[in-house]
Amino acid sequence: MSTILSRGPVAPLLDDAPTPDGRRPLLVRWGHRLADVGWSVMVASVLLLVVVLVVALPDLFATSGPLDSDPLRAFQPPGPGGLLGTDQLGRDVWSRIVHGARFSILIGAAATGIGAVAGVLLGLLAGLSGRIGDEVVTRGLDVFAAFPGILLAIVLVAVVGPGIPTVIVALGIAAVPRYARIVRAGTLVVRRSGFVEQSVTFGLRRITLVLRHVLPHAVVNVPILATIGLGTAILAASSLSFIGLGPRPPSPEWGAMLADGRNYLSNAWWISVYPGLAIVLVVVAVSVVGRHLQRRLEHREQP
Amino acid sequence: MSVVSIRNLQVSFPAPRGRALPPPAVAGLDLDIPAGACVAIVGESGSGKTLTARSLVGLLPRTATWSADRFEIAGRDVRGLGRRDWRRIRGRTVGFVLQDALVSLDPLRTLGAEVAETIITHRLARRGEAQDQVVALLGSVGIPDPAVRAGQYPHQLSGGLRQRGLIAAGLAGRPALLVADEPTTALDVTVQAQVLDLLAAEKAAGLTQLLISHDLAVVARIADHVLVMRHGTVVEEGPTAALLSSPAHPYTQELLRAVPSAASRGHRLGSRTGDRTPLERPEPDTSRTVVVAENLVKTYRDGRRSRVAVDGVSLSVAAGETVGIVGESGSGKTTVARIVLGLVTPDAGEVILAGHRWSGIGEAQRRRLRHEVQLIAQDPLGSFDPRYTVGQIIGESLDAARIQGAERRARVFEVLDQVRLGPQFLDRHPRSLSGGQRQRVSIARALAPRPQLLVADEPVSALDVSVQADILDLLGDLQAETGTAILFISHDLGVVNHLADRVLVMTGGRVVEEGRAVEVFSRPRHPYTQRLLAALPSVGEVAT
Numbered sequence: 001m002s003t004i005l006s007r008g009p010v011a012p013l014l015d016d017a018p019t020p021d022g023r024r025p026l027l028v029r030w031g032h033r034l035a036d037v038g039w040s041v042m043v044a045s046v047l048l049l050v051v052v053l054v055v056a057l058p059d060l061f062a063t064s065g066p067l068d069s070d071p072l073r074a075f076q077p078p079g080p081g082g083l084l085g086t087d088q089l090g091r092d093v094w095s096r097i098v099h100g101a102r103f104s105i106l107i108g109a110a111a112t113g114i115g116a117v118a119g120v121l122l123g124l125l126a127g128l129s130g131r132i133g134d135e136v137v138t139r140g141l142d143v144f145a146a147f148p149g150i151l152l153a154i155v156l157v158a159v160v161g162p163g164i165p166t167v168i169v170a171l172g173i174a175a176v177p178r179y180a181r182i183v184r185a186g187t188l189v190v191r192r193s194g195f196v197e198q199s200v201t202f203g204l205r206r207i208t209l210v211l212r213h214v215l216p217h218a219v220v221n222v223p224i225l226a227t228i229g230l231g232t233a234i235l236a237a238s239s240l241s242f243i244g245l246g247p248r249p250p251s252p253e254w255g256a257m258l259a260d261g262r263n264y265l266s267n268a269w270w271i272s273v274y275p276g277l278a279i280v281l282v283v284v285a286v287s288v289v290g291r292h293l294q295r296r297l298e299h300r301e302q303p
Numbered sequence: 304m305s306v307v308s309i310r311n312l313q314v315s316f317p318a319p320r321g322r323a324l325p326p327p328a329v330a331g332l333d334l335d336i337p338a339g340a341c342v343a344i345v346g347e348s349g350s351g352k353t354l355t356a357r358s359l360v361g362l363l364p365r366t367a368t369w370s371a372d373r374f375e376i377a378g379r380d381v382r383g384l385g386r387r388d389w390r391r392i393r394g395r396t397v398g399f400v401l402q403d404a405l406v407s408l409d410p411l412r413t414l415g416a417e418v419a420e421t422i423i424t425h426r427l428a429r430r431g432e433a434q435d436q437v438v439a440l441l442g443s444v445g446i447p448d449p450a451v452r453a454g455q456y457p458h459q460l461s462g463g464l465r466q467r468g469l470i471a472a473g474l475a476g477r478p479a480l481l482v483a484d485e486p487t488t489a490l491d492v493t494v495q496a497q498v499l500d501l502l503a504a505e506k507a508a509g510l511t512q513l514l515i516s517h518d519l520a521v522v523a524r525i526a527d528h529v530l531v532m533r534h535g536t537v538v539e540e541g542p543t544a545a546l547l548s549s550p551a552h553p554y555t556q557e558l559l560r561a562v563p564s565a566a567s568r569g570h571r572l573g574s575r576t577g578d579r580t581p582l583e584r585p586e587p588d589t590s591r592t593v594v595v596a597e598n599l600v601k602t603y604r605d606g607r608r609s610r611v612a613v614d615g616v617s618l619s620v621a622a623g624e625t626v627g628i629v630g631e632s633g634s635g636k637t638t639v640a641r642i643v644l645g646l647v648t649p650d651a652g653e654v655i656l657a658g659h660r661w662s663g664i665g666e667a668q669r670r671r672l673r674h675e676v677q678l679i680a681q682d683p684l685g686s687f688d689p690r691y692t693v694g695q696i697i698g699e700s701l702d703a704a705r706i707q708g709a710e711r712r713a714r715v716f717e718v719l720d721q722v723r724l725g726p727q728f729l730d731r732h733p734r735s736l737s738g739g740q741r742q743r744v745s746i747a748r749a750l751a752p753r754p755q756l757l758v759a760d761e762p763v764s765a766l767d768v769s770v771q772a773d774i775l776d777l778l779g780d781l782q783a784e785t786g787t788a789i790l791f792i793s794h795d796l797g798v799v800n801h802l803a804d805r806v807l808v809m810t811g812g813r814v815v816e817e818g819r820a821v822e823v824f825s826r827p828r829h830p831y832t833q834r835l836l837a838a839l840p841s842v843g844e845v846a847t
Contacts, residue, residue: 201645201677202700202702202752204702208702216690217688
């Protein structure tokens, strides 16, 4: 592809093309771009960056191991002793949340990734194939979508056996119809649009046409859906672990902690409130960043 | 007595975030409409004509602020009126016919209910009696079987009937003034003639009217007095006949000169000097045909019903020739264009493109020939991938020909230059361009792979008349420079008459008349062509 088609957002598309005010220093341009982003996106990005660090290097943040219990210090309220208090077995809530991030977020993200990729492919297939192909794919997805996602996951886990990989695949499959439907709808609209018809007259190969003009427009809503789906997947993973189909109880999984602390809500609210808060923060941060990315993807130039 | 009397109307909008304050949208407009007169405001988009019309019913956009030294409707000062007062004026004192009949009717309500609304709102009749009034009203605007039509929904009505229905709704409150904003835009020429006849009849019956239009010919037919607006101010006004025959202001002259017609054939439309300059163009090379289509037939099936869109159409276009296809909506002209473009496979018939078989072959074979025929679409913005910049859009038609690197870049610059856009447009997004610039980009893209044939499907029908003139001039120049043949699809007889060498007249999927444009337009033989030409309003024809 020549320079004219390169899509770098920062580099001018043509080296010799005159820019209105000349090229500014790199740092200045970065500064301008940061200022354009808005504070909510910045806060969310910083939070996600921290979460990524926590997932990668939990020991850097935790004050103790996730399973270190001290029955004498059970039900300690949040305060100077332990940052977020301790649970019924005297385990440090903060350290468990830090270590649990790995379980909850990785399961949710992997399941969402599987669901989104498979959904995009199936949706594209349904939208581009003829009536019969579309009908087969769509009806097949309807059958899947008719079951509640969590039930589908339970059935799959029950058949294949418990464990983290199974939970990921099961939740991923359960999420497929949702992505496939929206991609199929997008594909149907885009393939009838003027610019797709116009590109046919250029004599482009079908695969080029689909990758260049259909796919990017058909998937614009997937990031948004995926951010919502990520939250759902994290919750579903927690539910599965609660009924013993996911990571087993001592594992510091956020949803499991939430369920665990439920029994002590009246006298030790911190056991379940903080893991819940962690889920909320992560889901909100992901969705804020997701929406921002979507705006960028749509490539809307301000008039 | 004047029904409307306005002095020094100002309408302005606040500055967009981070930008300078825009000039006022309407700046110091004076308007008087004597009782029983028809006054027209003519102007291009952005001239402030629609805002002026909307100010008469208190429907300016929320963000707009307005003031006037005098603003009287039917003798009443309407400055500072509240929403409730305006509601009493709307429909009762001023009837408003909105632009675009096709979308201005509620698809979930019958035509009768829509028209009855004004009558019931203003308590002009009791519910039971309203129905009779509605039927009488629909009959009076020339809707056949008014009692039946009143019970029908917009999708069951043709464009002409919908527009008449809207006018009936505007008249329902027996207003002192009827404001019609572009009442015939988007209508076929014969339907437009019927609507204009209806407005003329209402005027004869004593109805005061304010007509808003971009089309001088429409105005010429019914208005007594014309105001020409530009950038929010009235540049010239006067009695219709005098203004159109001897316009004083250069802008009015330019507008009149920009109207394509038989008189402008072989000349440029957009000259800024006084006289028309001739357009130098080599004679088409009739010995070499670029495309030949024979006996094309295309039937569309929708469930059990089938509709013959194209029924035995044959055509040929020679190198360097411009062939026009004129017809009203549903005539099959666009389907013919799509068959020639290889986007639709005909049920029967054959197309030969540049000496090769073009119909009935596989897409893989077709791809090698695709660059020979390129499309200029009616809506350029819709034909651009919204993510692409101008450079990417134009460059894309070179991809299939595997033109890359420096050669590709050079070609993009070359065609941008040919359509009189500079290299500074390369990184722009089409959304930030004006309508004329977008159509230029679309033309540049079509030219890039050096096609032998351009198919232009209504390329200027969405443009203002002066922009249309520029684009038509550009097409003429490009044809002279490159020798490309053009198949020009249009509903606008004036445009086709202006630039086509030969013309095909289509109706109901058939070509009813074909020949040299000069002959077809001056001596039409088929009754349908005669009807089309008779319905065409022209600037020369002035209301008496």
